[in-house]
Amino acid sequence: MVNPPMNVARLAAVDAAQAARVLSEMREATLAGQRGPLAPRPVIEQSWGRMLRSGVDPDRGFRSRPLSPEEVRRRREQSPLRHVLPVLREGLLSVADVVQHIMVVADADGRVLWREGSVAVLRKADGLGLEPGADWREDVVGTNGVGTPAVVRRPVQVFAAEHFVRSHTSWTCTGAPITDPRDGRLLGVVDLSGPLETVHPATLAWVNAVAKLAEARLRELHVGSLERLRTVAAPVLARLDGRALVVDRDGWSAAVTGMPYLQRVMLPKSLVPGRRWLAALGWCAVEPLGEGWLLRADGEPHATAASRLVLDLSRPERATVTVSASAPTGAWSRELSPRHAELLFLLAEHPGGRGAAELAGDLFGDPTRTVTVRAEMSRIRRYLGGLLQHRPYRFSDTADVEVVLPDDPRDLLPRSTATAVAHRRTAQRRDRPRPA
Numbered sequence: 555m556v557n558p559p560m561n562v563a564r565l566a567a568v569d570a571a572q573a574a575r576v577l578s579e580m581r582e583a584t585l586a587g588q589r590g591p592l593a594p595r596p597v598i599e600q601s602w603g604r605m606l607r608s609g610v611d612p613d614r615g616f617r618s619r620p621l622s623p624e625e626v627r628r629r630r631e632q633s634p635l636r637h638v639l640p641v642l643r644e645g646l647l648s649v650a651d652v653v654q655h656i657m658v659v660a661d662a663d664g665r666v667l668w669r670e671g672s673v674a675v676l677r678k679a680d681g682l683g684l685e686p687g688a689d690w691r692e693d694v695v696g697t698n699g700v701g702t703p704a705v706v707r708r709p710v711q712v713f714a715a716e717h718f719v720r721s722h723t724s725w726t727c728t729g730a731p732i733t734d735p736r737d738g739r740l741l742g743v744v745d746l747s748g749p750l751e752t753v754h755p756a757t758l759a760w761v762n763a764v765a766k767l768a769e770a771r772l773r774e775l776h777v778g779s780l781e782r783l784r785t786v787a788a789p790v791l792a793r794l795d796g797r798a799l800v801v802d803r804d805g806w807s808a809a810v811t812g813m814p815y816l817q818r819v820m821l822p823k824s825l826v827p828g829r830r831w832l833a834a835l836g837w838c839a840v841e842p843l844g845e846g847w848l849l850r851a852d853g854e855p856h857a858t859a860a861s862r863l864v865l866d867l868s869r870p871e872r873a874t875v876t877v878s879a880s881a882p883t884g885a886w887s888r889e890l891s892p893r894h895a896e897l898l899f900l901l902a903e904h905p906g907g908r909g910a911a912e913l914a915g916d917l918f919g920d921p922t923r924t925v926t927v928r929a930e931m932s933r934i935r936r937y938l939g940g941l942l943q944h945r946p947y948r949f950s951d952t953a954d955v956e957v958v959l960p961d962d963p964r965d966l967l968p969r970s971t972a973t974a975v976a977h978r979r980t981a982q983r984r985d986r987p988r989p990a
Contacts, residue, residue, distance in 0.1 A: 570714075570751050577715035578723065585612055597706060598716045600968065601697040604705070604870065605718045607962045608693040613720050618694055620687035621665055630667050635659055635732065635742050637775055638768035639668065642744055645764035647671060655748035658684065658729075660700045662740045662872070664691035675748050682722060684747065692871070695719060699727025699745040705871040706969055707731050707740070707892065709762040714750045726753040730765035735773040736806065737818075738891035740872065744768070776806070779845065783808040786844040797835070797851040800843055808846060819849065820877070820886045820937045833877070833939035863941060863949065865898050866958040870965045877941065888937060893917075893930055896972050902957045903978070907946030916974035 576591055583590030584602065594602065605612070621629070630636055639659070646657045647670060656671030656679060666688045669676065679685065683695070692701030696718030703710045709730040715723045729745035746761050779802060787800035787809040799810040805821040819834045825847065830840045832849070839850040864876045873895035878885035890898065900916050901908060908916070910924040910931075917927065935942050941953045949955050960966055966979050 570753050573753075574714040574723075574750055577713065581715040581723070594716070597702070597710055598697060598712070601692065601702050601705070602718055604692065604965065604968070605696050607964065610693065610696045610718060612696070612718055617683045618689040620683075620685060620689070622687070626665075626667060626687045629661055629665065633661055633667060633742065634734070634772060635661070635667070635768075638732070638771050641768045641771050642764060643670070645767060646744070646746055646761070654752050655746050658690075658700060658727075658745040658747055659742060660690055660704075660745070661742045662704070664689055664694070664701050664704060664743075666690060666700070667742070672748070678749065679747065682725065696722065698722065699729035699747060700743050701871075703729040703731050703743050703745075704740060707733075709758050709765070711753075711758045713753050724750055726750045728757045728761045730762045732765050732768050735769045736776055736804075737888075739889040741772075780806060780808045783844050783846050787846075787848070790843065790848065794850065798849060800846055800848050802846040813851070817936055820888065820939075821847075822886050833941065834936075862954045862956065863938075864956045864958065865895075865902055867895065867899060867966060868958045868960050870960065870968045873967070875938075877938070892967070892969050894934055895967060896970050896975060897927075897930060897934060899957065899967065900972075900974060901942075901947060901949055902955055903974070905948065905955075907943075907948035909946045913947065917972045919973045 580590035580592055580594060584594060584599075593599070642657060642659060646655075654672050654675055656669060656675045658666055658679075659668040660666050666684065666686050669679065669684070669686055684690065689695070690698060690700040692698065692705050695701065697712055698717060699710060699712050702712060709728070711726070711728040713726045717723050717725065725747060726749070727745055727747035729743045731743050732741050733739060734741055744761065744765050746757060783800060783802055791798060791800065791809055791811040794811060797811070797813040799813070799816065799819070800808045801819055801821070802808060805819045807816050807818060810816065816834060819832060821832070822830070825840060827840050827842060829837060831837050835849060835851040837852050839852065841848045841850075862878045864878075866874045866876065873890040873892075874887055875890055875898060876885060876887040896917060897913065900913060904912075910927045911921040913927045913931075914923040915921040917923075931942075931944070931947055935944075941950050942948075943950055963979050967975050970976070
């Protein structure tokens with residue numbers, strides 16, 4: 555009989571020291587392949603499985619070299635999270651210092667960019683290597699409140715011996731991902747950490763609520779920037795004939811004329827003025843305008859110039875699609891939401907195409923949920939353009955599609971509960987040749 559998962563928050567709220575002892579026994583037994591007093595919580599058990607597969611040492615761990623101060627400054631200046639630091643500080647720091655915690659803000663790569671709070675706890679964090687520029691990805695330092703939320707894309711509290719690496723077991727940390735409200739891209743993680751005695755069952759909801767406030771602030775800033783760009787664009791577009799639109803530096807549309815509204819145009823990594831080919835518009839005259847670009851289309855949308863599409867699913871915490879073209883357009887990449895990653899993977903698995911009902915069955919085990927599938931596929935087509943065909947849904951014949959899979963099949967879209975993805979994870983594992 556398997557012991558039930560432990561309710562860490564309930565036990566720790568009564569007696570943190572007792573909870574730590576029980577968790578320590580659980581950790582030692584589980585890592586030794588034995589049955590402990592209680593089973594790990596599913597989110598912890600799954601993380602430990604990833605750690606064992608990636609070779610993280612539970613007894614010694616590993617510390618990578620921190621980024622230089624210059625690189626930390628550069629990343630801070632480029633991170634969208636710099637805009638929401640006041641929200642995070644107001645929501646967490648006023649109380650964090652009283653309860654002996656620190657606030658840690660890391661970017662999407664798991665690099666610590668900001669670290670503030672109790673001076674005494676900051677000194678303890680130095681001993682753990684939790685310092686500006688440090689790499690706190692899960693597959694580097696083990697299960698923790700920065701790296702694990704980045705993988706599972708939801709808030710996670712890691713208490714005492716739930717940390718995979720032994721040196722972290724005197725610590726408690728609670729982290730929540732902060733995503734770009736425009737497209738769901740992971741921007742980073744905010745974490746509240748401190749000695750294990752400071753654990754509280756309400757911390758998880760608290761940190762998550764502050765992360766959501768930060769996302770709401772980012773949404774407000776985006777809307778405001780588009781409004782300012784729209785004010786600049788209106789008199790310019792009023793004088794133009796034909797198809798044209800004005801987008802910000804990330805390709806989000808502020809104003810359009812002579813064509814249906816596009817929410818976003820995927821731009822090459824390095825866009826410069828001149829005549830350029832864009833998948834959603836065809837050939838365009840590109841001109842700077844305010845804090846964005848004026849795109850005047852002079853041809854029909856076209857897919858044949860795109861030569862290669864790479865769907866990278868090799869990292870459990872992040873899935874991306876990269877499109878490169880034979881035309882002189884450069885390349886662009888996009889981080890995918892978990893649902894879009896699932897759908898593109900399924901289409902790659904079925905090059906002949908897949909209908910909405912079939913995709914609904916693959917995702918939900920329910921072929922009647924076609925409305926959800928069609929809505930998501932419509933959103934995907936906004937950035938893939940002619941590279942994605944429909945009736946049935948499939949990649950264009952002109953696209954050379956490559957899928958990059960993780961080394962271990964169990965790490966394929968680990969957050970996905972889609973029936974077809976789970977089957978593929980199991981099938982891949984079963985079909986792998988056994989070592990001699």
